[in-house]
Amino acid sequence: MKTIIEPFRIKSVEPIYFNTxxxxxxxxxxxxxxxxxxxxxxxxxxxxxxSGTSAMSSSQWAGIMQGDESYAGSPSFSNFEKAVKEITGFPIVIPTHQGRAAEKILFSLLGGKGKYFISNTLFDTTRANIEFSGAEGIDLLCEEGKHPATPAPFKGNINIEALKKTINEKGAENIPMVIITVTNNSGGGQPVSMQNIKEVSSVCRKNKIPFFIDACRFAENCYFIKLREKGFASKSVPEIANELFSYADGCTMSAKKDAFANIGGFLAMHNQQLAQQCRNLLIITEGFTTYGGLAGRDLEAIAIGLKEVMExxxxxxxxxxxxxxxxxxxxxxxxxxxxxxxxxxxxxxxxxxxxxxxxxxxxxxxxxxxxxxxxxxxxxxxxxxxxxxxxxxxxxxxxxxxxxxxxxxxxxxxxxxxxxxxxxxxxxxxxxxxxxxxxxxxxxxxxxxxxxxxxxx
Known part of the structure; x- marks a missing residue:
């Protein structure tokens, strides 16, 4: 079909104020x-x-009404945690009030002078939190991503050879993390291929460097993989997402993007020791570990939105x-x-x-x-x-x-x-x-x- 049909009906509107x-x-x-x-x-x-500007669904609004505001152990957190675990496979889920709060916690713990964080392209708040810690952010975008007018299927990829070279030059012990942003926001919203993620994972594991995904637009990236990458056409978006996260050690996410929420985010990972440090800092800066600066209603809206975005x-x-x-x-x-x-x-x-x-x-x-x-x-x-x-x-x-x-x-x-x-x-x-x-x-x-x-x- 040539005409784009919105896959929803509108039941509430807000006015636009016209000016000259x-x-x-x-x-x-x-x-x-x-x-x-x-x-x-x-x-x-x-x-x-x-970010935070999406229209929430009737199911999300219904979830908001059911949000449980218990300070600790809220069932709304359990719903949120379950949704994140099903998508990412990470056993540890730490809620934050938005993505940059997750970044602040992570880079405060792992950053510092003489440290380098490598990425396909860091976005503004990510880079700011890295630099605020005293560390340096290094972008290693693939060559085709540097040319806006030149089409290529995965222009968000990291340059693998440049990654290996940078690790050799800086020393693996000085690189606390490699981060892949999906999709690559600063690089034109371009997707990252599964093959590129696998190769980055392999390089990181060989050098014992943690590998994280900045997952705020993970569903859009997974759909591009389904459309453009060989071997994925018959796979569902949840299946592709499961594989994508399986190559990483953890992720950060702003739920204000691909979860349709107006606020929220999270950290998820395998490393128990790092998670405990993150939780300690979370309690000081964000809130208790089962709400992390969010109301129970927000946790419910995110849990529902994470499922809706993969339709x-x-x-x-x-x-x-x-x-x-x-x-x-x-x-x-x-x-x-x-x-x-x-x-x-x-x-x-x-x-x-x-x-x-x-x-x-x-x-x-x-x-x-x-x-x-x-x-x-x-x-x-x-x-x-x-x-x-x-x-x-x-x-x-x-x-x-x-x-x-x-x-x-x-x-x-x-x-x-x-x-x-x-x-x-x-x-x-x-x-x-x-x-x-x-x-x-x-x-x-x-x-x-x-x-x-x-x-x-």
Missing amino acids: KEDRLHILEKAFYNPFLIHANDVLVDLLTD EQYLQYRIRSIEYLTEKLSAAGVPVMQPAGGHAVYIDAKEFLPHIPVEQYPGQALVCALYAEGGVRSVEIGSLMFGKYDADRKLIPAQMELVRLAIPRRVYTQSHIDYVAEVIIDVFKKRNELKGLMITEEAPVLRHFTAQLNPVK
Whole structure:
């Protein structure tokens, strides 16, 4: 079928507040050209993130009403724990209030000066928690993943030869963990193949380095494996997920993505000693081990969402929806990541705005233009988010300058997506009029959340 049919019915709605372009230009100026600082009521279509922005199902809402709020030993935790164990096979499950809390606990224990964490591509909060511990994060994305316009089935893969070389150079004893993010968010939402995960597992076990999965979009990645990797077409998504996690020693997850929840996350693993250390820190920072900063109702919603996300009718709709917008933009000449990713469409801002140098943040300039033109909020994944400074305060740019349009799950209809395409294409037609931005104020860590910018004169 050519028409995308949403595999759900809508029984509750919330209003969108319309405004004019003149309004939005004033709003942008007041927000210092940073969409994170724009009030949600001033946004028409919000594609800033797919994290915590999903629409929950009637089953999840029913589960919320049944959530047990006991401080310790809640049956809602038992349901949550069972769901995670069935998917991952890990015997130890530690709830946290969201993914970055799991990262904070893990890297506080394993990080430190002189340590290196290796990944296909670390996302912003993961890298920040690693660096906050004093350690260094190293991205070893495969070569095809570095070229947005070049299609390849698994552009989220880690470079195996570079992994082996880095382990030899840094020393296995200085590498507390290798982390594979599925799908690779910073790399365009691209999937990682099962073969790549198996090879990483083999290298890690040979060198006695723990191997973890950042699993926030595990179901989307598993569906790509089913579609694109030989030998998996006849397997179910739960079967593929079981195999994927079987090669790892543990995982972190933000349940705000592929569990449709508005809050929540977890750590899961085999290592009893590490788990005990994590639980000790959890109790100090998050809460008791059977709620970890979450209400019982949230644990129920996550348990239900983890099962719903593996339904293939949903995943077919989800992946096809992203392809639809990618194809529409590509047909109009807009430079987008090829092939389409799992949760978002990524525009290559460097190709979209070649006249704006990286020092003037072309991705952020495009983000602001999309909001001004049509009230569409997106996020820059480039040198504002990942750029660093050298000793002379000169910008060390990110590997790619991308703009991510993250599609919340089960929230927008095809007409919303058609509108988004129209806005992007309209901006593309007058792209030569856009100007770069300069930072006027920034935080030392995760600056993109609160940075203030002004147009370059």
